[in-house]
Amino acid sequence: MSFINDPTRAFSPILKVTAFSDIEMTSEQGSLLLPYDASTMESSFSNVICQPKTIDATNGGGDFKGSNPSDLKINFLLDDTTYSNLIAFALPSMLIPDRVDMLIKKLIELCHTKNEATEQPNYVRLKPFGMPLLDSPGGGFNGRLLSMNIKNDLVNLTGDRVKARVECVFKEKAQAATS
Numbered sequence: 001m002s003f004i005n006d007p008t009r010a011f012s013p014i015l016k017v018t019a020f021s022d023i024e025m026t027s028e029q030g031s032l033l034l035p036y037d038a039s040t041m042e043s044s045f046s047n048v049i050c051q052p053k054t055i056d057a058t059n060g061g062g063d064f065k066g067s068n069p070s071d072l073k074i075n076f077l078l079d080d081t082t083y084s085n086l087i088a089f090a091l092p093s094m095l096i097p098d099r100v101d102m103l104i105k106k107l108i109e110l111c112h113t114k115n116e117a118t119e120q121p122n123y124v125r126l127k128p129f130g131m132p133l134l135d136s137p138g139g140g141f142n143g144r145l146l147s148m149n150i151k152n153d154l155v156n157l158t159g160d161r162v163k164a165r166v167e168c169v170f171k172e173k174a175q176a177a178t179s
Contacts, residue, residue, distance in 0.1 A: 012035040012077075013035065013036055013038045013128065013129070014033050014034070014035055014036070014128070014129050015033070015034055015035075015036045015074065015076075015126055015127065015128045015129070016031055016032070016033055016034075016125075016126070016127045016128075016129070017031060017032045017033075017034060017107065017110060017111070017124055017125075017126055018030075018031040018124065018125045018127070019031065019110035019111065019122035019123070019124050020122060020123045020124070020125070021115045021117055021118050021122055021123075022118070022123070023123060023173060025123055025125060025142060029110060029115065029122050030106070030109075030110055031110075032103065032106055032107060032110065034076045034078070034103065034107070035076065035077050035078070035079075036074050036075060036076050036077060036128070037074075037075040037076075037077050037165075038128075040073070040074070040075045041072070041073065041074050041075075041128075042071075042072070042073040042074075043070060043071070043072050043073075043141075044070060044071045044073075045067070045070045046067065046068045046070075047066070047067050047068070048065040048066050048067065048068060049063065049065070050063045050065050069143070069171050069172040069173070070141075070143075070171075070172040071146070071169055071170065071171055071172070072126065072141045072143070072169070072170045072172075073167070073168070073169050074126070074167075074168055074170070075165055075166065075167050075168075076107070076165070076166040076168065077165060078100040078103055078104065078161070078163065078164045078165070078166065079100065079162075079163045079164075080099055080100050080162045080163065081154065081162060081163055099160065099162075100160075100161045100162055100163065100164050101160045101161045104150060104161060104164060104166060107148075107166065108148070110122055110124065111124055111144075111145040111148065111168070112145055112148060121144055121145060122144075123142065123143065123144055123173055124142070124143065124144065124145065124170065125140040125141070125142050126140055126141040126143075126170060127140035127141075141170060141172065142172065142173050143170045143171050143172040143173045144170065144171055144173060145168060145169075145170055145171075146169040146170060146171045147168070147169045148166060148167070148168050148169075149166070149167040149168075150164055150165075150166050150167075151164060151165045151166075151167070152164050153165065
């Protein structure tokens with residue numbers, strides 16, 4: 001998965017996943033750069049509109065009661081079969097530092113596994129290079145992993161993933177109340 005070992009990866013859209021142990025997102029736990037399928041990235045937003053009571057109500061009325069947390073769906077495309085550098089292609093998979101299997105394990109560690117200090121999964125910031133998400137200061141989506149589905153497309157003889165699609169859904173973290 002290395003951009004240095006395989007220059008063809010320089011044209012893939014990249015997303016940075018950064019994990020934090022606290023809701024203020026100040027205690028960084030690690031980060032990953034992952035290629036993703038831009039055509040499947042989806043964000044959903046919804047408002048809570050309550051119907052007025054029928055007695056003394058005006059037509060077409062509705063009260064705005066706030067917004068629900070947003071969701072972000074994204075598919076990470078992890079593939080070690082496209083190395084164009086012959087030296088990297090000839091390396092045993094165990095010597096490739098950013099191979100698919102290791103990236104998936106790191107993604108699970110950052111987003112799904114409970115942090116030892118907080119006993120909760122980490123908060124994450126997702127930031128695609130060159131595309132702001134939402135209206136946050138850094139242009140990223142801040143939240144937690146809601147679900148992760150790993151589809152193994154290709155596995156080698158030793159059982160390591162060589163090509164996989166990781167489908168994730170992230171739920172936006174609640175914004176701090178301002179007074």
